[in-house]
Amino acid sequence: MRRSMQRKIILDIINNSNEHLDAYGLYYAAREKLSRISLGTIYRNLKSLVDTGEIDVIYDGTDKLRYDKREDHQHFLCTKCHKIIDIYDLDFKKPTNYKDNKVVSYKIVLEGLCENCQKEE
Amino acid sequence: MRRSMQRKIILDIINNSNEHLDAYGLYYAAREKLSRISLGTIYRNLKSLVDTGEIDVIYDGTDKLRYDKREDHQHFLCTKCHKIIDIYDLDFKKPTNYKDNKVVSYKIVLEGLCENCQKEE
DNA sequence: GTAACTGCAAATCCTTTGCTATGGA
DNA sequence: TCCATAGCAAAGGATTTGCAGTTAC
Numbered sequence: 001m002r003r004s005m006q007r008k009i010i011l012d013i014i015n016n017s018n019e020h021l022d023a024y025g026l027y028y029a030a031r032e033k034l035s036r037i038s039l040g041t042i043y044r045n046l047k048s049l050v051d052t053g054e055i056d057v058i059y060d061g062t063d064k065l066r067y068d069k070r071e072d073h074q075h076f077l078c079t080k081c082h083k084i085i086d087i088y089d090l091d092f093k094k095p096t097n098y099k100d101n102k103v104v105s106y107k108i109v110l111e112g113l114c115e116n117c118q119k120e121e
Numbered sequence: 122m123r124r125s126m127q128r129k130i131i132l133d134i135i136n137n138s139n140e141h142l143d144a145y146g147l148y149y150a151a152r153e154k155l156s157r158i159s160l161g162t163i164y165r166n167l168k169s170l171v172d173t174g175e176i177d178v179i180y181d182g183t184d185k186l187r188y189d190k191r192e193d194h195q196h197f198l199c200t201k202c203h204k205i206i207d208i209y210d211l212d213f214k215k216p217t218n219y220k221d222n223k224v225v226s227y228k229i230v231l232e233g234l235c236e237n238c239q240k241e242e
Numbered sequence: 243g244t245a246a247c248t249g250c251a252a253a254t255c256c257t258t259t260g261c262t263a264t265g266g267a
Numbered sequence: 268t269c270c271a272t273a274g275c276a277a278a279g280g281a282t283t284t285g286c287a288g289t290t291a292c
Contacts, residue, residue, distance in 0.1 A: 001271080001272095002265090002266055002267075002270090002271055002272065003266080004265080004266075004271085004272060004273075005265090005266095005273095006272080006273070007272085023256080023257080024256090036273090036274070037273085037274085038273070038274050038275065038276095039256090039257085040257085040258075040259080040273080040274070040275075040276090041272080041273055041274070043256090043257060043258070044258085044259095044272080044273085045272095047257095047258095057180075057182070059178075059180035059186075061178070063186075063256095063282080064256095065180075065184075076219045076222050076224070078222070079225070085219070085220075085222065087219060092213060092229075094231075095231065097233075098197045098206070098208060098231055098233075099206075099236075100236040100239075101197050101199070101206065101231075101233060101234065101235045101236055101239075102233045102234045102239055103197070103231045103232070103233040104200070104232055104233040104234070105231075105232045105233070106229060106230060106231045106232060107228075107229070107230045107232065108213075108227060108228070108229050109227060109228045110215075110216065110219055110222075110224045110226075110227045111224070111225055111226045111227060111228065112218075112222060112223045112224040112225040112226070113222065113223045113225070114222045115220075115221040115222055118221075118222075118223055122246085123245090123246055123247065123290085123291050123292075124291080125246085125247060125248075125290075125291070126290090126291095127247080127248070128247090144281080144282080145281090157248090157249070158248085158249085159248070159249045159250065159251095160249095160281090160282085161248080161249070161250075161251090161282085161283075161284080162247080162248060162249070164281090164282060164283070165247080165248090165283085165284095166247095168282095168283095184257080184281090185281095
């Protein structure tokens with residue numbers, strides 16, 4: 001796999017942001033660094049970066065997929081404003097298997113109301 | 122909200138299946154009970170059933186959303202064949218909050234290789 | 243009776259893909 | 268040099284929506 005400039009830009013944005021952007025968000029962010037980058041390139045690279053495990057995908061409860069750096073962490077998802085907050089200190093011990101199914105990794109999403117949305121209630 | 126026959130059929134299929142169907146799968150299943158039901162009706166009802174919390178959504182790692190009965194359980198997702206297996210006996214204690222964010226519920230997905238896919242490796 | 247819901251079809255939106263050109267190794 | 272990848276634009280597929288007719292309450 002070649003490390004094209006486009007691929008580096010996309011990976012760089014994901015690794016240096018904690019906004020958990022979706023494909024369009026990444027497209028707009030990438031265009032600030034390389035104005036001619038196309039949506040097709042964004043999608044092609046996102047797919048291959050996910051396949052190779054260089055980035056992760058999060059589903060945010062609406063209809064969008066959002067992309068995240070690959071790091072051992074979990075998420076809090078606000079069910080009202082769909083903000084996603086990184087969690088690094090959650091206590092959960094990965095089982096090695098569930099029945100005869102082999103467990104490799106896991107994802108935990110805590111759902112609720114973020115600080116701001118609680119105030120507005 | 123009116124309990125139309127279409128809505129009841131869709132909810133019934135979800136509650137009495139453990140196949141975690143997607144919108145199209147539900148469409149085909151529903152058509153066996155009501156041949157004139159339309160895709161628009163499926164989508165409209167799925168959206169409102171999710172909004173009212175009568176059903177849940179699971180993202181299966183491909184590009185599809187799948188729908189599930191509302192029950193206190195978690196999932197195992199096979200990263201190879203995308204089979205989803207229900208888990209009822211996972212040990213995790215819901216925190217009441219994460220920092221200043223209020224936690225209402227949580228989702229855990231264990232990922233790995235299911236029994237069948239391990240054999241094929 | 244009437245407002246909410248349906249079926250249908252068209253519109254919209256997101257994602258993928260075919261093609262030719264470009265650039266990384 | 269040459270093959271993977273890019274840009275562009277068109278195609279494809281999933282989801283939403285407008286409208287007229289129907290139905291739950």
